[in-house]
Amino acid sequence: MSKTNIGRVVIVTGAGQGIGRAHALAFAADGAKVVVNDYAADSAASVVDEIVAAGxxxxxxxxxxxxxxxxxxxxKTAVDTFGGLDALVNNAGFLRDRMLVSLSEDEWDAVVRVHLKGHFVMLRHAAEYWRAQAKAGQKPQARIINTSSGAGIFGSVGQGNYAAAKAAIAELTIQAAAELGGYGITVNGIAPAARTQMTLGAGEAMAEQMAAPADGSFDAMDPANISPLVVWLASAESGDVSGRLFEVEGGTVTVLDGWQRAASKDKGARWEPSELGDVVRGLIAESPQQVKAYGAR
Incomplete structure (x- = not known):
């Protein structure tokens, strides 16, 4: 198979383990030069050692x-070490799961900060670098891949902080794609499902669902299944795709369509509250069925 990222410089955040580590290894195998970020320097160094050992x-x-x-x-590390930057994969995050009525302010702030602000901070600095290139007459083929979640699209019981942050990341992806396209930057997002420390820590039932098959058959929950799409989205050849979100699980890639206008009814005048019960129920009946939140009964 031909490689799509030979010589391209890619930052992967949260790459010390799990999906981020799989991304970093996949990019290196595809010919990219990888900046491995993790909050834990030892974890990042271990992944770098793996990449270097493999050539x-x-x-x-x-x-x-x-x-x-x-x-x-x-x-700056990417630019100083490898002479430039071509792609950013925002992946870093962690969980502080709790029902909303038990969620503390600190648990809310910590999760929203790392996921949502972390995405913005990295996106902002990378975009500034590419905008300067574009204004200098260069033509960046720059790529940003954000990490949302099914929890952020459909909701997930007991993960209100995480779901809200991931929903915001999905919208940030659309926003950034609209604003940054003129500089040669595409922005897309993924909603991955895979076996990681985050999912294994979400309870016994989830851990059982995520376990590797004992018979050696295809492991649909292997984090490495997520990386091929991310590697392709980071390549120069993906330039016609931007502002899209993809759900990735096992061997399945699904386009996630965001908020769309469904059924509507125009009275041509202001509604009375007493009229709207039947109207709203009728519109819901005519619209696509809503996907239930994970864990909802």
Whole structure:
């Protein structure tokens, strides 16, 4: 199979383990030079060692992606080490699961900060670099891939902070694609389903569902299943795809269509509240069936 990212420079955040690690290894195998970010420097260094041992090129850029100066430093590491930057994969995140009525302010703030602000900080600094290139007359073939979640699209009981952050990331993807396209930057998102420390920590039932098959058959929950689409979206040849979100699980790739106008009814005048019960129920009946939140009864 031909490689699509030979010589391209890619930042992967949260790449010390799980899906991020799989992305970093897949990019290196595809010919990219990889900037491996993780909050834990030792974890990032371990992935870099794997890449180098396999003949690839990689560098550690450890730190908190939601910190403004750290985000700028990660981009600078890419440019200083490899001479440029071509793609950013926003992947870093963690969970603080709890029902909304039990969720603390700190648990809300921490999850929203790392997921949503972390995506923005990295996107902002990378986009600034590419905008400067575009204004200097160069033609970037720049790519940003964000990580949302099915929880952010459909909801997930007990994950209100995470679901809200991931929903915002899905909209940030659409927003950024609209604003940054003129600079040669595409922005897409994924909603991955795979076996990671985050999913294994979500309860016994989830861990059982995510377990690798004992018979050696295709492991649909292997994090490495997510990476091929991310690698392709980061390549120069994906330039006609932007502002889209893809659900990825096992061997299945699904386009997730965002908010769309469904059934509507125009009275041509202001509605009375007493009229709207039948109208709303009729519109719901005419519209696509709503997908239930994960864990909803």
């Amino acid at each position: 690839g090129e990689a560098v550690v850029a450890a730190g908190d992606v939601a910190d403004w100066e750290t985000g700028a430093a990660i981009v």
